[in-house]
Amino acid sequence: MDRKVTVIGAGNVGATTAQRLAEKELCDVVLIDIAEGLPQGKALDLAEAAPIEKHDAKLEGSNVYDPSADSDIVIITAGIPRKPGMSRDDLISTNAKIIKNVTAQVAALSPNAILIIVSNPLDAMCHVAFDASGFPANRVIGMAGVLDSARFRTFIARELNVSVENTHAFVLGGHGDTMVPLPRYSTVAGIPITELMPKDRIDALIERTRNGGAEIVGLLKTGSAFYAPASAAVEMAESILKDKKKILPCAVRLKGEYGISDLFIGVPVKLGATGVEEVIQITLTEEEQAALNNSAQAVQGLVDTLKKLGL
Structure with a gap:
């Protein structure tokens, strides 16, 4: 294949991301991890599934970065996962050092x-990657809104007993407790969910979406979500690799849009061959804007913490 994507971190998220990329025949995949034998073993296992899954993507595992040279996309999943009782923010110091390196x-x-940054706390790690890479802002993108919106869509479909394919949802803001699901822009076959269920049920689904990651951590007890995060990262990668120009909610560095500057925050963007091609500005109510501002303040707090830590 003429496209290459490197996935950093061969844990559950990274390995599942590599699997999805290969099985969709989007690119060749390099899987990198510091654990000796882990990326090599998982890459070989995935390669041996190729004849059955019917794809010709090449997969390579490595403990060094040389095979990643000239990648079209690098998906960073490295870092320690959340454990029960931990918030995404608890990971900031350890993961910031990993992401910087x-x-x-x-x-x-x-x-x-x-x-494409997947590591938590997501919004803060985007800042670390942006500074460490020296890349322009359009080429540093956080995976958050796609995952959060997928969770919201899942809960909407279950609540209304409809196909998930009929659901669309937007979740903006930081990837955490202050995320901002937008019921007015969330639809089933084009019908706003505000016309399909009462406010108390919508509020319950919003709350479950905000706690979606923690709910899975609590159930697994020894790890965090990985199937849906991997799918979300791959949807972003596919839009870039195929220049599909999908409108997806992603964490990007704003330059005054929505009244926010110099912060990575989740908003709808157009993803194409050059990365972020456009930030889509939608009209928010005063209440929605206030919620987004509150989320931005929470992200700013994490960024301030990074500065205090010298990261």
Whole structure:
């Protein structure tokens, strides 16, 4: 294949991301992890499934970064996962050091790549990757809104007993407790959910969406979500690799849009061959704008923490 995507981190999220990329025949995949044998073993296992899954993507595992050279996209999933009782924000110091080191190495080998950040706390890690890479803002993108919107869509479909394919939803803001699901822009076959269910049920679904990651952490007890995060990252990568120009909610560095500047925050964007091609500005009510501002303040708090830590 003529496209290459490197996935950093061969844990559950990274390995599942590699699997989805290969099985969709989007690109060749390089899987990198510091654990000796882990990326090599998982890459070989995935390669041996190729004859059955009927794809010809090449998969390579490595403990060094050399095979990642000239990647079109680098998806960064490295870092420690959440455990029960931990918030995404609890991971900030450890994961910031990891992301800083990882990003510097992949940026040097793939200076034209687009970075998709998956590691938590997501919005803060985008800032670390942006600074460490020196890349323009359109080539550093956080995976958050696609995942949060998918969770919201799942809950809407279950509540109304309809196909998930008929559902569309937008979740803006930071990837955490202050995220901003937008019921007015969330629809089933084009019908706003505000016309299909009462406010108390919508509020319950919003609350479950906000706690979606924590709910899974609580159930798994020894890890965090990985199937849906991997799918979300791959949907973003596919839009870039195929220049599909999908409108997806992603964490991007704003330059005054929505009244927010110099912060990575989740908003709808057009994703194409060059990364973020346009920030889509939708009209928010005063209440929605206030919620987005509150979410931005929470992200700013994480960024301030990074500065205090010298990261």
